[in-house]
Amino acid sequence: MKKTFALIFTLLIGSVLLAACSGGDSKGGEKDSDKTEITYWQYTFPTKVEEIDKIIADFEAENPDIKVVAQDFPYDQYQNKIFAAVEAGDGPDILNIYNGWISKFVDMDYIQPIREEFMSKDEISDYYVDMIQPYELDGEYYTLPVAVRSLALFWNKDMYKEAGLDPESPPKTWDELIENAKAMTEMTDDGRYKKEGFGWNAAGQGLHEFQQVLLRQYGVEPYSEDASKVLWNEKQEGYDAFKYWMDMTMVHKIGDPDVGNTYREAFLAGLAGMIVDGSFAVGDIQNANFDWGVTTLPVLEEGGLQSNYASYWTNAIAKGVEGKKLEASEKFLAYLIQEDVQRDWLENIGELPASKALIEDAELANDPTYGPFIEGLEYAHATFFVNEDKERQIIIDGVDKIRLENADYDETFDDIVKKIQEVRDEFFDKQ
């Protein structure tokens, strides 16, 4: 019996000591109790994590009464982490989320609207580029981004030369893109790709390139004004656009999703002649061991409509944050979105400024690498997603039915539209 007591006693002492240690830690960081501590969550993107740490240090120097704790999580687990933490009542005060998740997070009651006293709707629409507009939900803005991303066409100059093409004249129209890509595509005798001319993939940016670029260039407005109706197949031109896009892989055979693990990896490995990718890809592509260039997205015919797709990571204040913490969170957000920070952000991370004034800055617009992206922002559209993952999967499945099971184009297209419409109906019926 004595031994048991001794054991229990040791355990007790041990746990008390442990508790004392960990207690000491948190007290050490928080010297006095007037300091307001807020937490900021983001996914692990090394340069962003570094940049945020720097911003926080500057911010804390200016606001000694506020302490910002930044935490980051791997991308695949990020949403799960938020979900688990918020459900357990243990979520962060500020969340960095993808624009495609905003509706879902509002729907799940995780984030609160930006208060009128903090930044009014007019101030927000004056400050930011126009593509933020689609995310006004029930007349409220919920998030404020630092930076946005648009798409552009990357091309491998070495592969252009090898194929006997002029490495300094990338395609201006989609027809030219197909022609150039055909020249660069190499196949084995049994019809497998050795190299693809164009990194065609419905997943990744492909589905955005279809709905916000090709459809619009064919004269189809993809969604109704309030985003509740999917209008892709309202007109014959929608079917034509879909056929044009699918034919790239089905008929012209200029690329296939199976080449490389992703089209960016294929491009980096010198297996894809051209890809459409975002400004965030520049960081990776800079290290490529071949000559490359980047230009604006092709148009349907020369002088025709230009279009682009934009997306962004954006900052929201969690539901239930109030009082001192809310004030501190707003102060931090205000600091985060200022123009100086946005400039640094472009330099260090490669995401484009979200402020209207900066986009019009001539120096930035003439940058050889970022220029095409910034130009793209002028005519870019952000898709209002109800449920980004689900809508993406519907398109990928539809495309796979055609690719792998030779399904009929028009029927499949109708089916895709019908299914996305169902997802939207479910969301808007709840509102």
Next chain:
Amino acid sequence: MATNKETIEKKTLSLQTKKALIAYSFLIIPVLFYLAIRIIPAFQAFLMSFTTSSSSAFTLENYQKLVQDEVFWKSVKNTMLYVVIVVPLQMLFGLLLALAIERMGGKFKWFYRVVFFLPYMTSIVAISWVWRLLYDPNSGVLNEILVKLHLPTQEWLGSPSTALISISIVIIWQMMGFCMLLFTAGLQVIPKQYYEAANIDGATKWQLFWNITFPLLNPTIVFLAIIGVIQTLQTFTQIANLTGGSSGGGLGGPLNSTMSVVVYMYNEGFREYNLHYAAASTVFLFILILIVTLIQFRTFNKSYKL
């Protein structure tokens, strides 16, 4: 005298109680732990499946939705296919390997055992990604070999008609080493005298196998069949790593052709954040595993007589 005896009894009793108390106090920690992280959450998931996120009233809504969902039934069908393909083959190959290595004798036995057991010890994630490269339709080694042999190349994971088989091959390849090891252990406890006696009676090799080896391996077979079926019904990691991922395609593709019930549950619970609905699919999986295991116990576990 009687009182004396009584006191002795009391003393021994209290000593036993003491011992039991100590044992219980040690056991209570793992029991509490097990209750807290396994039993209680499982019970909560069961209750959750009868509610929705908007109301806590009892409802069968989740189950109605489940029964009507085509993708769910596809995942059930796929799960059964995994079991039917994977379990018999991994046991068959495991047994063949065990018999072959047992037959070899000599110095290199351990080497072959290690080689075949190695995949089982390796991380499933690592293995899955290596196989993913092997399966690559454009540059993968498997298609290169097929071309060299003048055979038609395959889409492997890329086509709905071959993807499920391709994943099954990876699982079989990984699990057969484990089966081999247990069969080896099973073979070694069979008394040699049985074989000697049968040899004297003039039994053929085939007769030796069917009448001695096979029946005496019965406990191993039952164990491997039950463990194999339960593991295969819960297959997740291989599917999660061999499919989806690249550029954002979902798990269990292409076209849901490799989706198992667990992957379905994961997609619904942790992609769609519909935990109540996902809970309903786990309850279904639990019942499925329960029924299959009970049937297996009934059919396999008859005692063989020599």
